[in-house]
Amino acid sequence: MSEHRRKPPQPQGGGRAAARRGQSASSGRRAAPRGATGSLSDTYGSGGEETQYEGRAAARRAAQRSTGVGPGGGRRRAAEPAGRGPGRGRAAPPGKKRFIDYPRAGKYGAMRWVPSWRQVTGLFIGFFGCLVAAAGIGYAVVAVPNPAEAATAQNNVYYWSDGSQMVATGGEVNRQIIAYEKIPKAMRYAVMSAENKTFETDSGVDPMGIARAVVNMAKGGQTQGGSTITQQYVKNAMLDDQSQTLSRKVKELFISVKVGASVDKDEIMRGYLNTAYFGRGAYGLQAAARTYFGKDAEKLNPSECAFLAAVLKGATYYDPAGATSIDPAATAQANTKRATERWRWILDEMVKDKRLSAADRAKYPDFPKIQPPRSNAQLGGQIGYLVDTAKGYILNNTDITQNELEQGGYEIHTTFNKNKVKELEKAVAKVRKENIKPDKRPETDTHVQFGGASVNPKSGAIEAIYGGEDATKHFTNNADVTGAQVGSTFKPFVLAAAMTWGKRDPALDQDQAQDERTIVSPKSLYSGKNNLKIKDYNGDIWTNEEGKEWLQANDDDESYGSPPKYQIDLREAMRVSANSAFVQLGMDVGLDRVKEAAMEAGLKEGSLTGTSYPSFSIGISDPSAIRMAGSYATFAASGKQNDPFSVKTVEHEGLTMFDHEEIAESKRAFTSEVADNVTDVLKTVVDEGTGTSAQLTGREVAGKTGTTDGNKSAWFVGYTPQLSTAISMYRMDDDESNKNRTFLEMYGTGGQETIHGASFPAEIWHDYMEDALKGVAPEDFPEPEPIGVIVNDDPDPTPTPTVTESEEESPEPSPTPSESEVLPSPTPSESCNNPFNPTCEDPGGTDTGGTDTGGTDGGVTATPTESEDDTRGNQNGGLFGGSTG
Secondary structure, three states: OOHHHOOOOOOOOOOHHHHHHHHHHHOOOOOOOOOOOOOHHHHOOOOHHHHHHHHHHHHHHHHHHHHOEOOOOOEOOOOOOOOOOOOOOOOOOOOOOOOOOOOOOOOOHHHHHOOOHHHHHHHHHHHHHHHHHHHHHHHHHOOOOOHHHOOOOOOEEEEOOOOOEEEEEOOOOEEOOOOHHHOOHHHHHHHHHHHOOOOOOOOOOOHHHHHHHHHHHHOOOOOOOOOOHHHHHHHHHOOOOOOOOHHHHHHHHHHHHHHHHHOOHHHHHHHHHHHOEOOOOEEOHHHHHHHHHOOOHHHOOHHHHHHHHHHOOOHHHHOOOOOOOOOOOOOHHHHHHHHHHHHHHHHHHHHHOOOOOHHHHOOOOOOOOOOOOOOOHHHOOOHHHHHHHHHHHHHHHOOOOHHHHHHOOEEEEEOOOHHHHHHHHHHHHHHHHHHOOOOOOHHHHOOEEEEEEEEOOOOOEEEEEEOOOOOOOOOOOOOOOOOOOOHHHHHHHHHHHHHHOOEEOOOOOHHHHHHOEEOEOOOOEEEEOOOEEOEOOOOOEOEOOOOOEOEEOOHHHOOEOOOOOOEEEHHHHHHHOOHHHHHHHHHHHOHHHHHHHHHHHOOOHHHOOOOOOHHHHHOOOOOOHHHHHHHHHHHHOOOEEOOOEOEEEEEEOOEEEEEHHHOOOOEEOOOHHHHHHHHHHHHHHHHHOOOHHHOOOOOOOEEEEEEEHHHOEEEEEEEOOOOEEEEEEEEEOOOOOOOOOOEEOOOOHHHOOOOOOOOHHHHHHHHHHHHHOOOOOOOOOOOOOOOOEOOOOOOOOOOOOOOOOOOOOOOOOOOOOOOOOOOOOOOOOOOOOOOOOOOOOOOOOOOOOOOOOOOOOOOOOOOOOOOOOOOOOOOOOOEOOOEEO
16 A cells, blocks of 8 residues: 555544444454554554444444434435345345245345356256156046057048038048957068168167147147057057147157057057058058058068058159149159168168068069059049049148048038139030040040030139049049140230230340330231241240240241231231241240240249240140139239139138138239230130130130140130139040050041041030020120230231231241131141141140140149259140141
8 A cells, every 4th residue: 555545643532433442342353553563564464453334334434324414414324224235235035034035135136146066956956856747647648549449530521612512522531440460571661771771679769759849830830740569559549630730640659659669569569560550541450451452451562562651751742643733743653662672672672671681682673563542433424523623622632631631521612613713614514525436446545535624714613524534544633734746725824924924025125125125006917827936035046055046836837928028916916816927026025025924824934844945835735624714814804813723711620721712812913004905915816716616695605725846735715704714635545553654646636637626625615605604694705905016017018818917027938838818718728747847737745635634623832843844845846736726
């Protein structure tokens, strides 16, 4: 301590010294004499002088308390409680000792709130004890499942749109409990190798698997199934509670622990295989063996056992028959591929696990032969297709799981109109009966298929579908998924894109041209020349990846307009269905914009094919009839798009589980000007074009015909303001086990040289719509407002009567162009040996006609991936018509 801070000597008499001595004496302590040690440091050390200073302070505080005056002359606060020391926080006041000392007494500041190690230990022991007690109670109260009481089910009741009952089905439990001895060893081993290799030695519970499931649920993700066979057996047996909740998972855990500890492994395996769901309504191994192989379970060979073990992973994606009503990606071909790969893997794993000898494995090189599914008799005719469509919509648009739906008890109110479904079926049956004669013309009239769908433009409700002759015999729903190309019925989307975004400026680079566009009027002029050289928007001749020029053919090699320019306006091009005009229009607008217009109208991306090739604009894609009807309904509704749906409400035990009105949402796909102009152009097709056979008595109709290369599919899609309907026709082998199914040509089918959209499809459309709209007051379409500018307005010196606008210069004419200005008469094309010869008769195309990925089931989310073949119909770049009128 520095010298200037030393206090002057104090008098030895009365005053403070006396008070201090008195205080020291009263405390029983005696202060050391000043300078007793003779050392200056002793005065400022930690010995007696410190006590003296404390004494002075205490005396000073005592004096102040007696007067109530602070050192500055002001009032001091009230005397502080005893026990407070200088520089320390306030301690808890003395009192009765608490049972839980928290906040802690005798601690100051933040330390009062820090629990002691005794408190932490006690809390942990108490918490652990509660868990043990809860686990003990849970373990005691849960019961071991009884396989004989599992897999009970109720019917689901489906209702027509008017509230009357359609069918009660879906709750028939196809199951038979069998003894452990009748379960083949190969089946037990296949399941263990595929799902739980340590089944024979583990405790029956996988804590990590349960933890993953809990974490996944906490994150809001999908729940996970049991990781062990024991857990899966418990999950299958808890059919009275299929809710995906944490409490159910906890209950499942307790039961799994109890089963693993108290039930023999043989009984667990028996219970699992007797309650597992194998698809096709089959619960348990015995039902699965009869369903897939037509034999008893005990007679299954290792190959068949491996297949059934593969199906356990999920029948939707591993049943070779397919399940497109649930997911359009679950086609027969895709499912067969998945099942084959997993079947082969399971057999190989059995060999690795020493549960099957290599010699026995070698006996099964080929995938086993699977029986086709046999449907419930109640689901015959169109009922099965209607039920499948509704089920698919529920599974893809609600929280109801397939397992829950299989257990039944649901009341499902659909959008299907009983009378319209009946009339659509009758219209198809009439055409089939009068024209399709497989006995008389087996080479041309076999494997003929029709599909159809009707959608309400104002709501998107699917009011009728035609899925095939009989759902118990023909298993593919033709209204939902076909793979048939739509042909020229795609052209309205090109026109809508041109009137929405416009054509690009050829003088600008690609980036600038995206912004600098000219909205196209239906009066704009384009070349209707056959074998037209297609150009990019900037005038460059379009070539394929091999550098070959693209020559676009028209139907039957007809040219429209007069030479040398062959120009016609877009209304006329739509009327006669000129491919060349719309292919060039698509290139000018941009195929990305054409794709966007189709999707805005309601088509799903997964059904759009060849989006980078010129023929994309003329319908090489394969949407379903449901989606085509829904997309045309967007034009009927003046540009408002409503997603097609097939279920209004779902109820279960008096509770509404789903209500479509809660999710219904219209979106503006196109302006009313665009949509109404498209409708006005399509009216011309029906009034005086390729679709005249679809005219209705006293009603305005807009629509479009479509026919594809090789005459492999034909469509008519049309609408009134109240109803939009799509009808498809094609030939395809109905053998579901055929992995290489192809679309067959329809030359000569029904006694006609070729099949066009204007023939049988338009006839069916007409007959159905006349009856479906009977008693409904006619409505007119809105009058369209003028839109866009007339592009390519360059006067032609020799206009034809069919050309009302001026024409622009077009590429050089073909050496032998056709100058016909009337609708072509159908004649079959001949084989083409040189597709790049301008006079070649065959417009090209592919042998398969498409992939089985189009469409959705009544509003279902479509396939997650685009069609695999993105170059279909345009591999070589020559005379690829893609589709015709």
